[in-house]
Amino acid sequence: MSKVRVGIIGAGRIGKIHADNLLRMSEAEVIAISDPFAGEELRAWANERGIAHVATDSGAIIGNPDIDAVFICSPTDTHVPLIMEAAAAGKHIFCEKPVSMDIERTREALDSVRAAGVKLQIGFNRRFDHNFKRVQELVQQGRIGEPHIIKITSRDPNPPHADYIKVSGGLFMDMAIHDFDMARFLSGSEVTEVSAHGTVLVDPVFAKYGDVDTAITTLRFENGALGVIDNSRKAAYGYDQRVEVFGSKGCVTADNDYPNTTIVSDDEGIVRDKPLHFFLERYNEAYINEVRMFVESIQSGAALPVEGFDGLQAERIALAAKLSVELGRPIKLSEV
Amino acid sequence: MSKVRVGIIGAGRIGKIHADNLLRMSEAEVIAISDPFAGEELRAWANERGIAHVATDSGAIIGNPDIDAVFICSPTDTHVPLIMEAAAAGKHIFCEKPVSMDIERTREALDSVRAAGVKLQIGFNRRFDHNFKRVQELVQQGRIGEPHIIKITSRDPNPPHADYIKVSGGLFMDMAIHDFDMARFLSGSEVTEVSAHGTVLVDPVFAKYGDVDTAITTLRFENGALGVIDNSRKAAYGYDQRVEVFGSKGCVTADNDYPNTTIVSDDEGIVRDKPLHFFLERYNEAYINEVRMFVESIQSGAALPVEGFDGLQAERIALAAKLSVELGRPIKLSEV
Amino acid sequence: MSKVRVGIIGAGRIGKIHADNLLRMSEAEVIAISDPFAGEELRAWANERGIAHVATDSGAIIGNPDIDAVFICSPTDTHVPLIMEAAAAGKHIFCEKPVSMDIERTREALDSVRAAGVKLQIGFNRRFDHNFKRVQELVQQGRIGEPHIIKITSRDPNPPHADYIKVSGGLFMDMAIHDFDMARFLSGSEVTEVSAHGTVLVDPVFAKYGDVDTAITTLRFENGALGVIDNSRKAAYGYDQRVEVFGSKGCVTADNDYPNTTIVSDDEGIVRDKPLHFFLERYNEAYINEVRMFVESIQSGAALPVEGFDGLQAERIALAAKLSVELGRPIKLSEV
């Protein structure tokens, strides 16, 4: 097949990262980028990279007959309408998570994708991380037997700005949603029940917006396993992203990534540098891989590695977790 | 002060371990041991160690005016009556966990101890482990700031025999009770609410006796922190005993202990030996230290490191966890 | 400054790697590549990358007035004449190690570079590795005080082919030369004496060509420190590249890099995957960084990070090591 011609909708940080990663692939071409605030700066940026078209309107992307696939990197509330428009226009779609914060709306978006027969990949980049991929592989190969307990630690180095907190959808929908997808990925099973406990220990601003900054979520899976996720909006030592799958024949863990293997021993103790600081450093390679697999799936017709359904399920778990904190009881996934 | 003269009630494995550890201390003397099944073998064992008296009846210990302190190492259902008798006789008491499986009975035992003005230490040996002690020390020194999340992994290498399962009191009262005490120890705070999820994945025999073999328990603490404990009755790689305390300024973890630091690299990978097999190996030093501190507290009049109240609280958490699994909802500690 | 226009001499594996890394930099342009065996394949490869000129003769590179800098990636025996020609033509030069296997010839090449006033960087890529760079930084900052002992472990996963062994210059000049440069880099001091011990334990073919496959080399440095390097042509577990600098205030070590942080615990033990397999995987990032710094030095006029003198010194140490094995005694660097 010839090169996949891509248009990027949304020229924020993540839109630009995807563009740069696509530009490094010989199988893809980035031919257009749109952003409501597109101006001189974006034009220069695009020019330097040989991206031909810059627009303020996403319609210029979706309406462009030369484009095979669109990357939706705009704010969450635009995802559903853009997916529906792009699907109607016959474009394959890569959309950042979450599809929406409203399960019904997400379902509609998925329906339109199904009706149009296009592909929709959700930006759960962590599935493409070298550590987590290897854990999943080992679990799937039966290396640790039947999974019994899935544990995920996911802590950010710093909370987002108050403006963002207000519209983020909350810790579960904004941050833990990645962990909910990871739990499904690692267990190879669907979640049936969610019990979450949240609290505000990092910054009172979270309480102001009805959000939490520290949480523990327990999951039950269809295959009988239990899962537990602990989240914090602030880890003093940087980004903390670890997983563990314990099973009938053993246990597999993945530790954080570090910038180097250097260890200093002195009269104070034994010291190594902090883990890689945040998601751009830690998941750099994962961003490259997810885009590569999206393009390859379009070219080869193979199944996508993460589909719209995966987005929906993670949103349902996030919603259930939020409800569980509010109602102070376990929530069945079938309730949401 | 002169040597503390000790009598041991119950000559099972743990009674003998305590005896041997006491015998190595110049501050203590073991002068009697009792066991309903005391016979030639026990007499020979005692003789070899210079333990003067061997009896079949615990009354011979409690009634012996030369004895300062008793170690209650007999079956759980005898703990309360023996504590009450020993307290009435003015003996200091070291009692294995749990005091009982009935909170009211435990309270009565504690009342009798208080009334008699004697000391009662509960056998929460893990507080004396070099790793956990160091974690607690670091938390208490404020090294990681305010505790936000306390995580405990506690997995046995193999389930107990079916006979034992039947009378064990269940995973929470028998096994996780150590972790509940550890949670209080590490957080420096009381538990206010317990949510537990349990399941049977290791062996159906647990279901037969209304027990679980795999569990995740979430705790809320008075100081606002959250805690989570994961338990399994069977870890293929041996005894798995790790903790982590995450706080506002950092995180402290303690890994398992290993029999050596040897690592083999070959064409299959990088391999080290499994962790220390089970509690006798792992907590060997902790058993020595708990007994030493009990004896020293008696001699110096200093406060005990683990008191009857600690036994009661751990039992209440265990009971709440069991209830939570049964009722499928969080249980406030004030409910039990 | 405008882009640095580069010509590549030698289209083997390493020439192509440098080309690809240069192509990713916006500060550089690759405009020509030459190789005696240039044919259809190389032309297609160049075409795909937009490299305009493909030649069989290095003269087409050195004689091209549009070229600012040449990369000499051809066989070792061509390095000296090519450096002299390129210097005479006023080109900046990046040359793979070693410059030559004859110290006098290397000196001549360096003289011609000095006379021409061009820059010459030697391909000691390991100085740009994230681990070793960090070790050097810590040593230089005085983090471990005065360096006392420098230790380097450097083992290949597999010996090269017999054809290569024959012409390689031997373990010291071909393989350990990287470690000799690393020793100077980490110690921040010149080597004054070399004692080497070599033997053939991996494959008798090494003996056939008067070479060794296993060696231990002890170094004395001008600043009083001692160094020791152990080399093997075959490590069953893959590429083994570790360093340690021990000083008056502490010690800093750098371990191998691993493909992931995943650890499996089962009833056999605790296992992780082998280290990154060989130099292309391990030093991937180092290759990118060395080329970047070469280009930046040309643009900014800043000093090169590795100069011709560094190539000369490493060759002298290699020669001294070889002599030490032959004569069975320490060799002063001033002897070679």
Next chain:
Amino acid sequence: MSKVRVGIIGAGRIGKIHADNLLRMSEAEVIAISDPFAGEELRAWANERGIAHVATDSGAIIGNPDIDAVFICSPTDTHVPLIMEAAAAGKHIFCEKPVSMDIERTREALDSVRAAGVKLQIGFNRRFDHNFKRVQELVQQGRIGEPHIIKITSRDPNPPHADYIKVSGGLFMDMAIHDFDMARFLSGSEVTEVSAHGTVLVDPVFAKYGDVDTAITTLRFENGALGVIDNSRKAAYGYDQRVEVFGSKGCVTADNDYPNTTIVSDDEGIVRDKPLHFFLERYNEAYINEVRMFVESIQSGAALPVEGFDGLQAERIALAAKLSVELGRPIKLSEV
């Protein structure tokens, strides 16, 4: 067999450690201890332990017909005469290292032991360390194939006092002698050639007494392997005792022992406590085991784990290392 009755000659720190370890074994009895400075304090110490006889003269030990075995824990210059006297008196002998600093004298002592048909164990306690024992076991089982390179790091936390340095016999005979024995133990082969490099970097007092404080020693073994040992009299981070055996099928390493597994992550980095401080902490268990095996060998008639010959060989290597530094050339073991 009945209990082995032991007499201790020399009531310094190490003599008392051996006594206490023997007292914990049911197979041994300590019935006498001698020291030229024996006084009230030693008498009280002995009394507390039930050691019947305290003498100022070693003759009271060697001449005591009730004693089966003597522990020679007196200064090095007394070892040879005491071994010869004890052997003549038919006592089994445990002697601290080195037997002497004069190879001929050591040979004489060994001859007298052989003539008398008694057992002589040398105090190379590190062979009984859990880590090194495990490494040796793995090497012997062929787990890493044929050994190619043996590496030993051995650094003390602090130099001894100047008074001790003066009479110590020097770094090689006093400190590295343990490593020379370890090299023979791990390689399973005899040393044939020694090349040593030493220098004074820690404290000029070493130079004053013709000694070094920092050294690298290269060994050749009969089986073709190479070995390298690095020593320092001062490691800022404490006792550093690591080994590595690299072979045809892989590599086995043993790291230091740590007081706990606790790791703190904060905004400064990832920190663990320093290794166990010095030999009493690190080799505590090794001291217990070596004494146990000595007693068991006497009881069972089994071969000793470390014999007089092992003492002789380590001394020869130490002497060769010293000579190598003085003469600036490799020394064949057959030369000493």
